[in-house]
Amino acid sequence: MHNEKNWAGNYVYNAAETYIPDRVDQVQEFVATRSRVKALGTRHSFNAVADTTASHISLRKLNRVIELDRTRHRVTVEAGIRYGELCGYLHANGYALHNLASLPHISVAGACATATHGSGDRNRNLAAAVHSLELVQGDGTTVAFTKEDSERPIEAAAVGLGALGVVVRMTLDVAPSFEMSQEVYENLPLTMLKDDFDAIFSSAYSVSLFTDWKRPSFNQVWLKHKGRAPDDGRVDFYGATRAGAKLHPVPGSGAEHCTEQQGVPGPWHERMPHFRMEFTPSAGEELQSEYFVSRGDAYAALCALEEMKDRIAPLLYISEVRTIAADELWMSPCYRQDSVAIHFTWKPNWDAVRDVLPIVEEKLAPFQARPHWGKLFTMQPGRLQSLYAKLPEFRRLMARCDPEGKFRNDFLDTYVMGK
Numbered sequence: 517m518h519n520e521k522n523w524a525g526n527y528v529y530n531a532a533e534t535y536i537p538d539r540v541d542q543v544q545e546f547v548a549t550r551s552r553v554k555a556l557g558t559r560h561s562f563n564a565v566a567d568t569t570a571s572h573i574s575l576r577k578l579n580r581v582i583e584l585d586r587t588r589h590r591v592t593v594e595a596g597i598r599y600g601e602l603c604g605y606l607h608a609n610g611y612a613l614h615n616l617a618s619l620p621h622i623s624v625a626g627a628c629a630t631a632t633h634g635s636g637d638r639n640r641n642l643a644a645a646v647h648s649l650e651l652v653q654g655d656g657t658t659v660a661f662t663k664e665d666s667e668r669p670i671e672a673a674a675v676g677l678g679a680l681g682v683v684v685r686m687t688l689d690v691a692p693s694f695e696m697s698q699e700v701y702e703n704l705p706l707t708m709l710k711d712d713f714d715a716i717f718s719s720a721y722s723v724s725l726f727t728d729w730k731r732p733s734f735n736q737v738w739l740k741h742k743g744r745a746p747d748d749g750r751v752d753f754y755g756a757t758r759a760g761a762k763l764h765p766v767p768g769s770g771a772e773h774c775t776e777q778q779g780v781p782g783p784w785h786e787r788m789p790h791f792r793m794e795f796t797p798s799a800g801e802e803l804q805s806e807y808f809v810s811r812g813d814a815y816a817a818l819c820a821l822e823e824m825k826d827r828i829a830p831l832l833y834i835s836e837v838r839t840i841a842a843d844e845l846w847m848s849p850c851y852r853q854d855s856v857a858i859h860f861t862w863k864p865n866w867d868a869v870r871d872v873l874p875i876v877e878e879k880l881a882p883f884q885a886r887p888h889w890g891k892l893f894t895m896q897p898g899r900l901q902s903l904y905a906k907l908p909e910f911r912r913l914m915a916r917c918d919p920e921g922k923f924r925n926d927f928l929d930t931y932v933m934g935k
């Protein structure tokens with residue numbers, strides 16, 4: 517019996533075996549001959565989305581770049597590649613990805629499967645960059661979904677929750693490489709968001725606000741600028757003051773693992789994530805939850821959470837607030853809705869966090885908050901399902917790609933199938 521854990525160590529997988537293929541034909545053969553299979557990425561999800569009681573398949577050896585198409589500005593990769601590996605290659609070849617998550621150690625396939633996102637008014641979640649993908653279906657055959665195919669549109673499969681098959685290849689849209697610089701400001705009053713939400717979040721390519729909920733303010737504002745930071749000598753940002761030194765988002769933690777700040781320009785992939793690729797986190801010792809609300813509701817949602825800050829603060833390392841542009845991806849929490857994600861990095865005390873999450877979810881219920889697919893939540897399945905307009909179509913697609921239910925697990929049965 518295997519007992520591999522997820523990255524944070526809060527979840528022990530129940531897989532009876534784990535297979536690590538070298539080639540796509542081995543993936544096909546394995547899938548065809550097993551009764552239940554679940555693809556495992558880099559294990560950064562906090563819940564049971566990647567679990568199975570049968571066979572895990574890890575694509576960690578299928579992590580090569582297959583082709584860079586300089587005419588169409590696309591890169592094709594094997595699905596086991598991690599963002600950090602891909603970014604170095606792209607940058608060396610003059611290209612960039614539009615956006616990245618906070619950590620570069622996450623696999624491209626796993627991140628897209630759960631609608632992982634970064635921040636930015638015009639930046640959609642990472643799966644929105646997927647132009648096409650190829651997956652191994654239940655019978656071992658491969659099938660492609662692309663932006664050009666109305667029968668198999670990429671919008672249906674890019675956020676696939678591991679439910680459609682094992683993704684083996686992905687083609688991503690890329691942009692010309694660019695420089696970025698990062699500035700950090702301290703102590704932004706929450707009330708500033710009431711009138712200046714748009715101005716604050718459009719003041720840089722990517723903006724993150726961090727709070728520990730101890731005061732009605734954000735401890736830090738991270739501004740990631742395309743190119744150089746504005747050279748206007750400002751020391752004040754909507755009441756926040758420029759940080760005098762490099763900072764970690766969690767108060768009191770050393771900043772050596774964070775990407776460069778204080779306006780020092782550098783390549784896009786060394787500024788967009790908060791943490792450096794060279795820093796290899798061994799164990800997480802944290803829990804994470806995150807909820808998406810519509811951008812127009814964000815200030816009211818934050819004020820609602822403020823009312824329960826005394827319940828949140830003792831359990832928390834830090835909260836982060838980011839914006840994500842609307843997309844067309846069926847299972848994305850940002851489907852057709854410009855969104856704001858309110859994230860919680862909790863201390864590793866699941867009993868206490870499990871008690872507080874229903875209260876967080878109750879506070880956010882008037883705003884139709886949707887939980888991140890890869891993080892911890894306590895929402896009832898019926899409620900979650902009611903928040904996804906495209907769920908009936910996605911279920912039909914699951915039945916088409918996987919008539920025997922080979923890729924199903926308890927998580928999908930509970931939250932997607934609803935039984």
Ligand SMILES: Cc1cc2nc3c(=O)[nH]c(=O)nc-3n(C[C@H](O)[C@H](O)[C@H](O)COP(=O)(O)OP(=O)(O)OC[C@H]3O[C@@H](n4cnc5c(N)ncnc54)[C@H](O)[C@@H]3O)c2cc1C
Binds near residue numbers: 562566622625678
């Ligand atoms: C420290 C940390 C920081 C994070 N930062 C962010 C952030 O900034 N923004 C954000 O949105 N999220 C963030 N996350 C969440 C994370 O991005 C998601 O949980 C993501 O799914 C993890 O990818 P993974 O490769 O580890 O996938 P896993 O956890 O291994 O799997 C997740 C899902 O992807 C499926 N999957 C994986 N590979 C394949 C494949 N080849 N074919 C089909 N399905 C596949 C699995 O079956 C499963 O359903 C963070 C998590 C951690 C631990």
